[in-house]
Amino acid sequence: MVSIDAEHTVTHVCCIGAGYVGGPTSAVMAHKCPNIQFTVVDTDAKRIHAWNSDRLPVYEPGLDSLVQMQRNRNLHFSTDIDEAICNAQIVMIAVNTPSMQGTHSKQGAQADLRQVEACAQRVAQCARHNTIVVEKSTVPCGTGDIVARILREHARPHVEFSVLANPEFLSEGTAVRDLLHPDRVIIGGADADDRAQQALASVYAHWVPRDRIITMGRWSAELAKLASNAMLAQRVSSINSLSAVCEATGADVQQVARACGLDSRIGAEFLRASVGFGGSCFSKDVASLVWLSASLGLPDVAEYWDNVLKMNDSHMQRFTQRIVSAFDLGVRGIKIAVWGFAFKSGTGDARNTPAARICQMLLDQGAQLAIYDPMVPESQVREKLDAGKDGSYVVCADAVTAAVDAQAIVVLTPWPEFRSANWHIVFDMMGRPARVFDGHNVLDRQLLEHIGFVVTTVGVRNGVV
Numbered sequence: 154m155v156s157i158d159a160e161h162t163v164t165h166v167c168c169i170g171a172g173y174v175g176g177p178t179s180a181v182m183a184h185k186c187p188n189i190q191f192t193v194v195d196t197d198a199k200r201i202h203a204w205n206s207d208r209l210p211v212y213e214p215g216l217d218s219l220v221q222m223q224r225n226r227n228l229h230f231s232t233d234i235d236e237a238i239c240n241a242q243i244v245m246i247a248v249n250t251p252s253m254q255g256t257h258s259k260q261g262a263q264a265d266l267r268q269v270e271a272c273a274q275r276v277a278q279c280a281r282h283n284t285i286v287v288e289k290s291t292v293p294c295g296t297g298d299i300v301a302r303i304l305r306e307h308a309r310p311h312v313e314f315s316v317l318a319n320p321e322f323l324s325e326g327t328a329v330r331d332l333l334h335p336d337r338v339i340i341g342g343a344d345a346d347d348r349a350q351q352a353l354a355s356v357y358a359h360w361v362p363r364d365r366i367i368t369m370g371r372w373s374a375e376l377a378k379l380a381s382n383a384m385l386a387q388r389v390s391s392i393n394s395l396s397a398v399c400e401a402t403g404a405d406v407q408q409v410a411r412a413c414g415l416d417s418r419i420g421a422e423f424l425r426a427s428v429g430f431g432g433s434c435f436s437k438d439v440a441s442l443v444w445l446s447a448s449l450g451l452p453d454v455a456e457y458w459d460n461v462l463k464m465n466d467s468h469m470q471r472f473t474q475r476i477v478s479a480f481d482l483g484v485r486g487i488k489i490a491v492w493g494f495a496f497k498s499g500t501g502d503a504r505n506t507p508a509a510r511i512c513q514m515l516l517d518q519g520a521q522l523a524i525y526d527p528m529v530p531e532s533q534v535r536e537k538l539d540a541g542k543d544g545s546y547v548v549c550a551d552a553v554t555a556a557v558d559a560q561a562i563v564v565l566t567p568w569p570e571f572r573s574a575n576w577h578i579v580f581d582m583m584g585r586p587a588r589v590f591d592g593h594n595v596l597d598r599q600l601l602e603h604i605g606f607v608v609t610t611v612g613v614r615n616g617v618v
Contacts, residue, residue, distance in 0.1 A: 163189055163356055167241035169272050171195035171204055171230060173328070173433070173502065174289055174321050175247035176211050180219045181332035183228035185360040192229045192237040204230035212501040212528055215329040238279040243353065245319075246272045246300075247289040252437050262440035264293050273300045277307035280314070285349045288318045291378050291434065293441050297341070297371040315349035317342045318371045320378035325432060326499020338366045341374020379445075382438040383458060388423040389430045390464040396426040396612030397471060406612020407594060426612040428472050428565055428592035429465045431496030431505045436462060469507050473514045475609055476563060476590050485519030485543060488584070490559040492552050493566025494526035494534055501528035508565040509537035511592075516544030523555040524548050527568055553579060560584040567593035580604050 166182065168175045171193045183191040195201050203210040205224070209217060220228065231237060238244055246269055252262035269290055276286055286304065288297060297316045304314040318341035323331045338357050342350045350368045357366050369377075396406040406426045414421030430436070439461055446455035477484050496506035503509065503526075512522055516538065524534055524546055531548040540546055549555040552571065556562055556579050564571055572595050580587055589601055591610045598608050609615055 163242050163352060165190045165192070165241045166243045166245065166356070167191075167237040168193045168245040168247055168289070169195070169234065169238075169276075170245075170247035170249070170290070171197070171200050171210075172247065172249065173211055173325065174323065175245070176204060176209070176220075177213055177216055177323065177328045178245070178247065178289065178321060178332060180216060180223060180228060181329060182356065183223040183226075184219050185333075186356060187227055189356065190227050190229070190240075191223075192231055192241070194231050194234040194237045196232065196234070198232050201230045201232050213328045214326070214499060219329065234275065235279045238276055238284075239281055241284065242282075243285045243287060243356070244276050244280075245287045245289045246276075247321075248272055249433075250290045250292055250437075252440055262437070263444045264291075264437070264441045266292065266296060266299065269296065269300065270303060273303040274307050277304045277312075277314070278309075280309065280312050283313045284315075285352060286314055286316050287353060288316070288375070289321055291320060291382075291438055291441075292318075292375055293379070293445050294372050294375045296375060297343075301343075315342065315346045316371070317346060317349055317353055318374035319353060320374060322378070322381060325502055326497055333360070335361060335365060339374045339377055340366065340368050341371040341377075342368070343371055346371075379438050379442045382434050383442050383461070385423055386430050386435040386439050386465070387458075387461050389427070389435075390461045390468070392424045392426050393429060393468040393611075394464050397468070399612040400475075400614050403614050404612075409612075426594060427567075428507045428511060428611070429469045431507045432502060433504045436465070436505050466510075469510050470514070472590075472592060472611065473511050475615075476515065476561065477518060479561070479588060479590075479607075479609065483518055484515055486521065487519075487561070488521045488523065488559045489515060490552075490555040490562045491522050491524040492526075492555065492562055492564045492571050493568055494524055494529045494537075495566045498566055498568045501526075501530070501533075503529045503533045503537060506537070506565075507592075511563070511565060512538055512546070516540055516546065519543035522546035523557075523559060525550070525552050525555040526566060527570065553582065557582045558584055560586075561588040561590060563590045563592065564596065565592050567595040572596055576601060576604055576606075580606065 166189055168179045175193055179191045179193045200210050248268040250264045253265040297318050301316045338361055340350045340353050354366045392410055399406040410424040413419050414424050439458055443455045443459045480487055491512060494503055494508045495501055534548050552574060586607050588607045594610050601608050
């Protein structure tokens with residue numbers, strides 16, 4: 154529908170949403186497309202100010218240098234949303250689509266599309282020429298149809314739009330690498346959107362091989378994102394379910410995972426037992442898939458994917474119970490050092506982090522927590538936890554300080570610094586017996602036990618090495 158079909162025609166791209174998707178995506182695109190101007194806009198003036206400062210609001214390895222290199226050359230951060238839309242041939246929507254409050258049930262959770270819909274209406278009101286609108290946010294199937302309808306209803310005379318689904322497949326902690334070397338770029342559109350798809354493909358073609366740029370239907374592209382995250386979450390729940398079997402039988406989940414991963418049909422990725430998955434995507438996207446399946450009259454499919462979420466939650470409960478059961482009288486009044494609060498290493502993101510769930514269960518049983526994470530700010534920790542009547546917690550500046558007089562260390566994020574800590578010094582500072590609960594199997598168990606620690610790992614029965 155929109156007649157942009159040559160790569161030199163695309164001179165301005167606007168990205169609405171300066172978060173974990175919009176900022177890194179635009180920075181990499183600006184780096185690889187020096188002849189195109191990229192403007193990232195947001196209603197949050199503090200966030201935009203941070204993007205224009207030396208302390209970015211998003212931590213990703215390699216992102217700082219990219220932003221500093223391109224900022225004010227062909228990468229701009231602004232609160233002037235209307236002007237950016239007016240100047241752009243392509244507008245990317247990268248706003249948050251959280252699970253809608255009040256829709257959580259046995260049938261999943263509906264995605265909240267109000268920000269996406271508001272963006273579509275604003276684009277329609279501001280665009281002065283034909284424009285390609287690109288969904289970067291993770292959305293349920295059919296969202297592109299909703300966006301297209303809003304654009305038609307509010308468009309200025311003689312202005313036409315093409316709506317494309319171009320889901321992101323970023324992994325926090327490796328987002329820059331994922332953007333520079335994507336496994337695939339998916340561009341979904343309606344039948345009439347072929348020229349618009351090719352226009353967006355021409356932007357990616359500055360650095361992505363053409364055989365990795367795949368065009369398809371818009372519904373297929375929207376579902377592909379949900380399906381990818383759901384299948385990754387399923388693998389995490391699968392190996393964690395097997396870790397419970399290992400703990401009950403004396404098998405070692407790492408050995409089982411290695412044996413399974415050597416099968417070329419299975420592969421080794423996402424077969425590392427842990428405390429469970431978290432972050433902004435997996436739980437939300439699986440819940441959205443459950444909701445979609447139920448709404449389509451597919452209860453068996455909805456139940457299947459809902460069990461992935463149930464297994465993730467029950468695994469966190471089981472891990473917490475192993476901590477509690479290690480103390481004869483429970484954890485009331487026991488000081489426990491919590492190492493790691495981010496949902497994964499390489500990021501400062503604590504959204505839906507398993508650490509918050511596990512810490513809250515320990516606090517509810519009266520534990521005294523000393524929490525340390527190298528990247529998560531104290532304000533985020535305090536947003537997630539409620540000490541309640543009996544429990545309490547402090548946020549510490551380093552791991553060793555957190556461990557002073559603690560009777561246990563619980564590793565909830567696999568930061569490399571934890572493996573390389575001076576464990577002899579840590580041991581001398583702790584109470585006795587000094588316990589370590591390794592929620593990601595990243596520590597050297599033999600070394601710790603040689604020093605004198607009592608070590609519990611995921612997927613290994615206590616007392617079995």
